[in-house]
Amino acid sequence: MTPPLPPELPAILVVDDEVRSQEALRRTLEEDFEVHTASNAEEALAVLEREWIRIVLCDQRMPGTSGVALLRQVRERWPEAIRIIISGYTDSEDIIDGINQAGIYQYLLKPWQPEQLLLTLKSAAEMARLHAENQRLAMELRTAAPVLERQVENRRGAARRRFALDAIVRAPGSPMHGICALVKKLSALDIPVLLTGESGTGKELLARALHYDSRRADEAFVVENCGALPDQLLESELFGHKRGAFTGAFEDRIGLFKQADGGTMLLDEVGETSAAFQVKLLRVLQEGEVRPVGAARPIPVDARVIAATNRDLEAEVLAGRFREDLYYRLAAVTVSVPPLRERPMDIPLIAQALLDESQAALGRRFEPLSGEIIDCLVAWRWPGNVRELRNEVLRMIALADGDSLSASHLSPRVLRAGEAAEEPALNLLGELEGDLKTRLETLEARIVRESLIRHRWNKTRAAKELGLSRVGLRSKLTRYGLDKGD
Structure with missing residues (x-):
């Protein structure tokens, strides 16, 4: 038989062979409970079969089956129901022996007091809930x-694929092939690695690839920018702190090193740390x-440390701004990441x-980058590296x-194929080859x-900007072999 849905009020079954006792208990309990009554064990079992009973309140002395015997049956068939016995006898061996056998929650003596009884039953109802x-x-x-295990494993698998070494974009002949091969070797060795290179060259991407190709791939990968926080906050962030260690420390905090326990800790911009903090990091x-701030003793951690910096740490050591012993602790192996201008083959x-990543995020589709756009992108030196390149792609998307996408949507400095907007024309002329006439024609x-x-090859607008007639512009196009197809 399918049990009914539980009532809004907790349901209690009162089992007593005396009608007056039943009614007294009903009046006492009916405001807080849904009360059911039975005069003997047989009636009680019938009620339990058809109702959702949370508490069974049973008198001990009844004709036929005693209260303890009934509650033994209740325990076997409805173990979730709270069982309470009422008796006027304090020395009954049946009660004493049956308390454990029947799993009786409470033993009440007659005469019962309404307030005490209600308090006991409410506590029992809450325990049942x-x-x-x-x-x-x-x-x-x-x-x-x-399901959760599958989701976690799917996320881990997605992270491994996304940050795999094979997923790092590079062209044939790119210097990144040698760097990825080196990182592949280092991933199998649990040693510190120092990544150096200009900002935006992909140091964090290589650090993630190193982590997800290592035996620590299933554990946490934690990143902290050491140059973004003052010493005290950085120490608390990395090492954690105890409650009351400083103003605002209202509770214990686990540091990032402990969060990375078993995994990998990336210390980005480690060259920005102060001499005082370098001592603590060295330890x-x-x-x-x-040692969390305010703690009496240190706690062990097992995190592989990868450091990244856009500074020349060897020069910083010679200048006395970076500790030599810390440098050698961080740089078991140094991986230098070349800037984008040194690997132009990777730019397209x-x-x-x-562009593909932005299309997926925005839910839009664009045609592949044209040769005209690629020519402009390859010619620019990219002082901001991949971050700057991303901004140019987003700019083209926004203006499309x-x-x-059109090259006309590129920034002026990129559109001028690597010549800064404010650079004087004389500097450009100095870089051109040939006599004066040839140089001027090349510049023109x-x-x-x-x-x-x-102007997206609109000859009328271009001629107007240049102060030429359409005939004059057409003449120059013919003279210089300029055509949109070229």
Whole structure:
């Protein structure tokens, strides 16, 4: 038989062979409970079969089956029901022996007091509610555990694929091939690695690839920018703190090193740390333990440390701004990441990958980058490296009309193929080859082509900007061999 839904009020079954006792208990309990009554064990079992009973309040002395005997049956068939016995006898051996056998929650003596009885039964009802809630949560956890495990494993797999060394965009002949091969070797060795290179060259991407290709891949990868916080906050962030260690420390805090226990800790911009903090960091690397701010003793941690910096740490050591012993602790192996200008063959692939990533995030589709756009991108020196390249891709997307991107949407400095907007024309002339006439013609051809690109090859607008007639512009296009197809 399918049990009914539980009532809004907790249901209690009063079992007593005396009608007056039943009625007295009903009047006392009916405001806080849904009261059911029975005069003997047979009636009580029938009620339990059809109702959702949380508490069974039973008199001990009844004709036929005693209260303790009845509650033994209740325990076997409805173990979630709270069992309470009432008796006027304090020395009954049946009661004393049956308390454990029947799992009796409370033993009440007659005559009972209404206030005491209500308090006992409300406590019993709350315990029954908590027990039912715990059972429900346990069931949900058992049901959800396999799903959660699959979700966690799927996320881990996605992270491994996303940050795999093979996922790092690079062209044939790129210096990144040698760097990725080195990182592949280092991933199998649990040693500190120092990543150096300009900001935006992909040091964090390499650090993640190193982590997800290592035996620590299933554990945490934690990043902290050491140059973003003052010493006290950085110490608390990395090492943790105890409650009351300083103003605002209202509770204990686990530091990032402890969060990375078993995994990898990336200390970004480590060259920005102060001499005082470098001493504390050195102890962590030497001893394999951290001391939370305000703690009496250190705690052990097992985190692989990868450091990254855009500074020349060797020069910083010689200048006395970085501790030599810490440098050698961090730089078991140094990996230097080249800037984007030293690997121009990667620029088209990275730009297209950034476009594909943005398309997926925005839910829009664009045509592949044109040769005209690629020429401009490759010619620029990219002082901001990949971050600057990403901004250019986003700029083109923001200014695009429809699904087509145009070189005219690039920043002026990039559109001028690597020549800064404020750079005097004389500097450009100095870099050109040939006699004066040849140099001036080359410069004129560049200016005409730039104007055409900026106006998306609208000859009328380009001629107006250059102060030429359409016939004059057409003549120069023919003279210099300029055509959109070229």
